[in-house]
Amino acid sequence: MFKGLYSATSGMLAQQRRTEMLSNNIANANTSGYKEDQGSIRAFPEMLLSRMESDSFATENGNRSFTKQNIIGSLNTGVYMQEMKPLFTQGNLKTTNQPTDNALIEADVPVNEETNEKAALFYAVQLQGGEVRYSKSSTFSLNENNELTIHGNPVLSTNGQPISVASEDFQISQDGVVSENGQNLGQIDVRMALDTRVLAREGNDLYRTEDNQELPSAAGTGEAAYSIKQGVIELSNVDVSRAYTDMTMAYRSFEANQKVIQAYDKSMDKAVNEIGKIG
Structure with a gap:
């Protein structure tokens, strides 16, 4: 019972x-x-x-006892x-024409042979303590140091440093190069998770690796094709x-x-x- x-x-x-x-x-x-x-x-x-x-059965020397087993069932x-596993499919895109909205669009990414699932691309951001985390959010903002941030965490460039701008009058090319008044301010770093099973969700739309090892960069490596569209946000895939x-x-x-x-x-x-x- x-x-x-x-x-x-x-x-x-x-x-x-x-x-x-x-x-x-x-x-x-x-x-x-x-x-x-x-x-x-x-x-x-x-x-x-x-x-x-x-049970028992008769023999020449008398009754012989034995134990038998009857299967009842499972x-x-x-x-x-x-x-609980995040689904990393691309969400719908929405044009906002805001320079701080920058959608990361996956064009061609490798497939994990073990899981048969596509790799996922992320922006790399830095927490206050220096730890690196990863985000799919396409909504940027500027902090008190005029650094590009996602939820207050500076977006990292390919040289591992935050990217500072003078104002919101900046441009981001499709390959992630940030420029203002013709000056190159750095290239946004994009990281790739070939196996998304190693990722764990944190608050504020952030992810980390379970072993705390940093994801490899996909910027300029040719391993994944992607583009960044300024003035566009990626909606949730819910x-x-x-x-x-x-x-x-x-x-x-x-x-x-x-x-x-x-x-x-x-x-x-x-x-x-x-x-x-x-x-």
């Missing part, structure tokens, strides 16, 4: 995590460059049940949310309609498992308070 109770409880917990993931996707549907999370629900290993019993032990549909399904599944637990609760209540009194 209790095995079914545990299975239903694990189903509720998995659907709760899925609902939280979908809620976060919907909340960031209008966040520039946001990549929606996808979750995979897996089953725990199944248990093979068998019944052990003794029992599922529940489900769990195995992982499909809001599908997210709402998935959330409804998750809620229904949660509700079904909840009813199973309620049924078990009533059965145990009867077993304790009614059947137990007969004896």
